[in-house]
Amino acid sequence: xxxxxxxxxxxxxxxxxxxxxxxxxxxxxxxxxxxxxxxxxxxxxxxxxxxxxxxxxxxxxxxxxxxxxxxxxxxxxxxxxxxxxxxxxxxxxxxxxxxxxxxxxxxxxxxxxxxxxxxxxxxxxxxxxxxxxxxxxxxxxxxxxxxxxxxxxxxxxxxxxxxxxxxxxxxxxxxxxxxxxxxxxxxxxxxxxxxxxxxxxxxxxxxxxxxxxxxxxxxxxxxxxxxxxxxxxxxxxxxxxxxxxxxxxxxxxxxxxxxxxxxxxxxxxxxxxxxxxxxxxxxxxxxxxxxxxxxxxxxxxxxxxxxxxxxxxxxxxxxxxxxxxxxxxxxxxxxxxxxxxxxxxxxxxxxxxxxxxxxxx
Numbered sequence: 001x002x003x004x005x006x007x008x009x010x011x012x013x014x015x016x017x018x019x020x021x022x023x024x025x026x027x028x029x030x031x032x033x034x035x036x037x038x039x040x041x042x043x044x045x046x047x048x049x050x051x052x053x054x055x056x057x058x059x060x061x062x063x064x065x066x067x068x069x070x071x072x073x074x075x076x077x078x079x080x081x082x083x084x085x086x087x088x089x090x091x092x093x094x095x096x097x098x099x100x101x102x103x104x105x106x107x108x109x110x111x112x113x114x115x116x117x118x119x120x121x122x123x124x125x126x127x128x129x130x131x132x133x134x135x136x137x138x139x140x141x142x143x144x145x146x147x148x149x150x151x152x153x154x155x156x157x158x159x160x161x162x163x164x165x166x167x168x169x170x171x172x173x174x175x176x177x178x179x180x181x182x183x184x185x186x187x188x189x190x191x192x193x194x195x196x197x198x199x200x201x202x203x204x205x206x207x208x209x210x211x212x213x214x215x216x217x218x219x220x221x222x223x224x225x226x227x228x229x230x231x232x233x234x235x236x237x238x239x240x241x242x243x244x245x246x247x248x249x250x251x252x253x254x255x256x257x258x259x260x261x262x263x264x265x266x267x268x269x270x271x272x273x274x275x276x277x278x279x280x281x282x283x284x285x286x287x288x289x290x291x292x293x294x295x296x297x298x299x300x301x302x303x304x305x306x307x308x309x310x311x312x313x314x315x316x317x318x319x320x321x322x323x324x325x326x327x328x329x330x331x332x333x334x335x336x337x338x339x340x341x342x343x344x345x346x347x348x349x350x351x352x353x354x355x356x357x358x359x360x361x
Contacts, residue, residue: 017050021063024049037064037073039082046070050276051081081308093311095119096133099126112138135309140280201236202256203229206263208350212236223259223325225233225346262327267294267358270328278322281312285319292333295359300339317343327354 001205002121011067015021025030032049039046040056046064064070066085069079077084085091099115110118115138116126130138198287199221201214210229214222214236226232237245237341248256255272276286284307291306293296298306300313302321309315320331336342343349 001134008236013191018342020064021059022061025061028052033087037070038062038352039064039068039070039073045078046075046083047078048083048087050080051078051083053078062107088162090311092129092291093133095121096130099130129243132309133311134281135284135304135307135312136279136281153262160233183255197240199240199243199245200252201245202248204231204256204260205229205278206260206351208263208346211260211263213259215252215255216275218275220255220259220270220325220328221275221277223328225263225326225350227347258358259328263354265357266327266330266332266354269294272328274325274328276329277323278319278324282322284331285316286323289320289329290329292330294330294333297333297335297339297355300334301337303334330354333358 013030015024021032021036021038023029025038028051034048037046037048039062041060041062042056046067062073064073069345070083071077092145098119102110102115102118112123112127119126121129127138129273134141142280143257152203162255197216199214199216201212203210203212206209206225208225210226211219212222212224212226212229221291222236224232224236258270258272262268276283278286286302288303288306300316301310303320304312304316307316316334320334321343323345325331326332332341332344332346332351341351341355348354
């Protein structure tokens with residue numbers, strides 16, 4: 001075996017010796033990218049461990065701690081894996097982030113071809129990349145951004161028409177067709193803080209503290225747990241400051257009793273209608289959460305993979321945090337990759353209690 005380059009110590013314990021590094025090269029292990037680079041004496045180039053080029057002979061391979069070290073040793077960067085550039089995943093994420101910013105700031109939503117041209121890709125490749133990184137298509141993301149803008153514009157605009165055009169809808173028909181799923185109610189009612197909407201609610205105590213349950217005519221829209229009943233009520237009233245908030249009748253009290261029963265036996269599930277209001281991506285995440293069996297957990301990465309967006313762990317975490325109906329949509333079953341508990345709106349101790357009640361050790 002020839003003398004290998006050892007000008008800098010490679011600090012990763014996962015790839016801390018040459019045998020482990022060589023195995024990563026053989027496996028084309030992308031997890032090793034950024035931990036070391038390797039050069040090939042017979043070709044004069046250096047590569048990332050994940051490079052898809054033909055595998056070199058072991059005796060021709062040396063390892064380096066950085067691109068600079070490889071170039072100092074006389075090797076040039078591989079044109080295939082571009083080891084002197086940021087990792088491909090980072091470059092792709094930045095391209096998608098540029099598209100995000102363009103969609104967020106555009107008065108008129110650009111079409112797919114225009115977006116792709118701005119980041120230097122073909123429309124097909126860009127569409128595929130955007131969906132792989134974010135979990136949604138550019139069109140679905142643009143629709144979600146319009147929905148977000150219209151929620152902001154409606155309360156302060158002179159009219160519904162002015163708000164919808166300011167938000168990027170180019171016709172009344174498109175907006176009103178999407179209003180029930182976008183807002184959960186008709187736009188005029190949303191603009192007025194829920195004016196004209198009747199929302200039944202109940203505030204009380206359960207074994208995990210304060211609980212607030214609320215429902216529109218379509219189903220339960222809020223199910224929150226917390227320490228302070230007054231804080232739960234204040235946030236609920238802020239969201240629907242002009243709606244008609246009424247105490248529950250006998251039928252609603254039966255709904256509340258079933259919800260309280262769910263707190264005690266979260267593994268039983270809830271067979272009541274839900275009125276969920278979220279983006280396309282949030283809806284996909286919430287649907288995936290309902291597929292996690294009681295007594296089991298999944299990581300944010302597991303959920304991201306289940307919805308076909310393996311790179312979207314942070315977006316999955318945000319969707320879990322935005323879940324308006326705790327326990328019914330079991331975001332308490334999502335944990336960190338190491339099994340640790342975090343990121344629950346009702347608090348980590350409530351998350352632990354719910355899992356224990358489902359029989360999870």
